[in-house]
Amino acid sequence: MNVPLHGLFLAGGKSSRMGREKASLVVGNVGLTQAARGIGLLRKLCDHTYLSLREGQAAPEGAGQTPVIRDSEEAQGPLAGILGAFRETPAAAWLVMACDLPFVSEILVANLVASFRATPNAPFAAYASSRDGLPEPLCAIYGPASRSILQRHAARGHFCPRHIMREENVPLLSLPVEDTRALENLNTPEDLAEAVAAREIHLAWFGSLAERRGLRQETVLVKAGTAEDLLREIEGRHRLGLDPKAVRVAINDEFVPRDCRVQAGDKVAFLLPSAGG
């Protein structure tokens, strides 16, 4: 039988460098707080989703009625939240996501889930950081087998999940090449300003692509430099079957070559070959 997969949105951090609660931040003009976006994403993939908070902390904006799990006394930092979740449901695998990952996509997390499902007895499923190759513990799955490992480390005063995963030689997944910055986090107001200003574009969808995407326009945060990079990034997120050789690109209602750079605020459309007349 499948291990039940529960989601845990970690919002118990103090956000001291940011100066305000990160889970309540709205990144980009999509209008969702980090909590609303992250919890929504977890709900799509998990049987039940919970909000991890410190003792006495109020829920962040956009968290709605998500049930709350308080930190465990056994540890500090995010590990306290994760052990709190195991205290609640020890038999579940916990898909843990931090509140400061505005670029994480559904497909990235779905791949993590698929990897865990392929080896359900593994204690952990995690990505390797594209920066230093170290484990990314705050967008990861902690299987039921991980609880005793985490407790053993916590008892010795080791509370850093990244170090624990490293010591346990957890096999790591690679981030897709088109999305290597997917797990970049936001720590300071400067990070936030860059994330919002530098990476927000408007996508317009037409014809069968609008149907496949399920919408006609959206505002997205992206990392791409050129139109072709953007196409690969969007294809990596949504698997629409966009073929760079067959698709024409328009930016701000003009056809452009694929190596044209995309700027923040641009309206970008990927167009299948025309079929008028």
Add this chain to the structure above:
Amino acid sequence: MTFLVEPHPIDPTPLRAELESRDCGGFVFFEGRVRDHHEGRTVTGLHYEAYRELAGKEGRRLVTEIAAKHGARAAAIHAIGDLVPGDLAVWVGAAAPHREQAFAACRELIDAIKAQVPIWKRETYANGKSEWVEGCSCGAAPSHGPLAKS
């Protein structure tokens, strides 16, 4: 040199009037109408969708360039929305001092519009199913054989 993308039903009368001129001895127009069959299947309806801002710009560019190339005057209008067999989907007109230029401009313009203006169509068949019709990515409609199907 007008190019329009308008909701069905389209009326080419004003475009026709725009092209009429006493120095033009030849006036050719082409009407693309919805056909009741496609690749062996009975078509009961067509839905046209456009990227209107870009289609307008691209269409105006094509009309202007192709008219100039042939020493003609030209205009075109394409319908969007839900059409049924027999409805007018696209109208292209070209007027020139002599018929050769008018024929050539009209022919080149309809081919270019089909290949390059961002408009897509979804066909509905007699069995109730519907599908988007795939365009060709080569962008070179004239090579698609004589009197490419409309």
